[in-house]
Amino acid sequence: MPGHVFLRGDDGVTLRTFEPEDVEFFRDNRSDREVRRLLRNVRPVNARAVEADLEEYSPNDDSARFVATKDGERAGSISLWAGDAPNGTAWMGAWVDPAFHGRGVATEAASLVVDYAFEERRLNKVRTGVYATNEPSKRVMEKLGFQREGVERAQVLIDGERVDSYRYAMLREEWEGRP
Amino acid sequence: MTGPVFRAGDLTELRPVEADDLDAVQRLFSEPETRRQRRGGVAPQSDVAMESWHEDDRDDGEDVFLVTADGESLGIAQLRRVDRPNGSAILTWLFDPERTDEQAADALREMVGWAFDEQRLEKLTAQVPVPAAGHGVLEAVGFVEEGYYRQDRYLDGEFVDVRAYGLLRSEWEG
Numbered sequence: 349m350p351g352h353v354f355l356r357g358d359d360g361v362t363l364r365t366f367e368p369e370d371v372e373f374f375r376d377n378r379s380d381r382e383v384r385r386l387l388r389n390v391r392p393v394n395a396r397a398v399e400a401d402l403e404e405y406s407p408n409d410d411s412a413r414f415v416a417t418k419d420g421e422r423a424g425s426i427s428l429w430a431g432d433a434p435n436g437t438a439w440m441g442a443w444v445d446p447a448f449h450g451r452g453v454a455t456e457a458a459s460l461v462v463d464y465a466f467e468e469r470r471l472n473k474v475r476t477g478v479y480a481t482n483e484p485s486k487r488v489m490e491k492l493g494f495q496r497e498g499v500e501r502a503q504v505l506i507d508g509e510r511v512d513s514y515r516y517a518m519l520r521e522e523w524e525g526r527p
Numbered sequence: 528m529t530g531p532v533f534r535a536g537d538l539t540e541l542r543p544v545e546a547d548d549l550d551a552v553q554r555l556f557s558e559p560e561t562r563r564q565r566r567g568g569v570a571p572q573s574d575v576a577m578e579s580w581h582e583d584d585r586d587d588g589e590d591v592f593l594v595t596a597d598g599e600s601l602g603i604a605q606l607r608r609v610d611r612p613n614g615s616a617i618l619t620w621l622f623d624p625e626r627t628d629e630q631a632a633d634a635l636r637e638m639v640g641w642a643f644d645e646q647r648l649e650k651l652t653a654q655v656p657v658p659a660a661g662h663g664v665l666e667a668v669g670f671v672e673e674g675y676y677r678q679d680r681y682l683d684g685e686f687v688d689v690r691a692y693g694l695l696r697s698e699w700e701g
Contacts, residue, residue: 390612434569435681472686473678498674498691503650504613510649515674515691 350417355464361456363414363426366402370415373422373445374398383443386482388504412464416444416457423448426457428465428474436472436520438465454488462492466520473519479504480512489516493526529598534641536633539601541592541641548593549577551600555621563682564621564659588616588646594634601626604638606651614649614696616642632667639668643696650695656680657688670694 351365377383378393405413410431416424424444431438440461444453465471476494478485489496494516502510530542544552553572555561562568572580585591588609594601602622609616618638622631642648653670655661656679670692678686 388610388613432566435566435679436686437679472681475676495677497676500650500652500673500691501671501693502695503615503652503693505649515676517676519678 350415350420350422354414355460357456357460359452359456360419361423361453361460362417363457363460364417366405366413366415366425368399368402370422371395371398371402373415374401374425377425377443377445380446382446385506386479386485387441387443388506410438412461412469414457414461416442416453418448418451418453423451423453424457426454426461428461428469431469431471436470438469438471438474440465440474440476449484454485455491458488458492462518462523466523471520473517475515475517478514478516479506480514481506486514492518493522494518495522529595530593533592534637536637538596538630538633539637540595540598541604541634541637542595544581544591544593544603546581548600549574549581551593552580552603553577555602555623560624561621564656566680588642588648592638594620594622596626596630601630601634604634606638606642606648609646609648614647616648616651618642618651618653628664628667631661631664635664635668639694639699643699648696650693652694653692654679654689655692656682657690658682662690665692668694669698671698 351367353362353364355363375393375395375398378389411427411429413427415422416426424442426442428438428440442454442457462474465474478489496514497517498515500513503513504511528545528547530545532540532542534541556572586609589606591603591605594604602620604620606616607619639651642651653665672690673693674691676689676691679689680687
């Protein structure tokens with residue numbers, strides 16, 4: 349069973365606490381080539397490594413990690429990290445299990461995390477990076493109204509090619525003023 | 528004792544940071560004019576904090592250098608978030624306001640040479656808040672503007688924008 353619901357969204361999407369029962373789900377996705385190539389996860393990750401990650405992780409002032417579920421099933425993961433309270437900024441990062449691709453999980457999960465960042469954590473800006481070849485994630489960011497603030501040229505190595513990284517960001521005033 | 532010269536440019540040197548240099552670094556981390564250039568500059572840095580900063584185990588390639596001119600400290604420079612598979616890193620620095628732009632550019636060129644010619648990195652990025660100095664220095668080193676990050680820092684009671692720059696190994700070699 350996935351952990352407790354922490355944020356409840358539309359279309360059956362919820363964000364839940366990260367629990368020991370989620371280890372296998374994380375391990376399998378972080379090893380899946382389709383998922384890991386866009387995370388730049390180049391090292392093999394076994395269950396023990398995910399457990400160590402879980403043990404090291406505690407929800408503190410700087411970060412928050414969630415398991416995203418769709419209709420009660422584990423569908424992906426989304427986090428706020430590298431939170432910088434004085435400057436009011438944090439990074440958002442997510443992945444979705446390929447079985448749930450194209451079902452609106454990323455869009456709804458990101459929308460919940462942005463709400464949470466501004467309304468509960470009093471942040472001012474949420475940033476994220478999307479590699480140029482990742483069309484689905486670019487569509488998610490644009491659908492949510494994130495602004496593209498820059499292109500880091502040839503920033504990462506994906507399948508042997510140097511690929512640009514797009515920087516997207518949402519400001520609190522833009523999120524609150526959206527239609 | 529000042530440490531040995533690790534890389535020498537035309538006007539400046541990069542040296543390992545020795546215990547005797549900590550007072551100069553602590554001043555940069557404390558003076559209002561310089562400390563706020565650091566993202567973490569809101570926290571006061573005691574002697575004890577400086578010792579632990581000095582003893583901090585940094586990953587290979589993220590070592591801090593003391594930048595000097597004729598042996599006198601001008602500040603520090605460091606690569607951060609060195610990412611080996613991607614070959615990327617962020618170039619950061621904190622210089623004494625008395626330094627000249629030519630000295631700053633010379634020291635940053637040595638940092639870039641260390642990153643590309645010794646560590647085989649592929650891509651460096653750097654950021655400068657819009658109200659701060661340093662844009663011209665980065666451009667003189669060959670960095671190209673890659674982004675404009677809105678409300679990315681909070682300085683003197685307001686959010687300020689940041690310009691982002693990048694430099695590729697191929698541009699450096701050219």
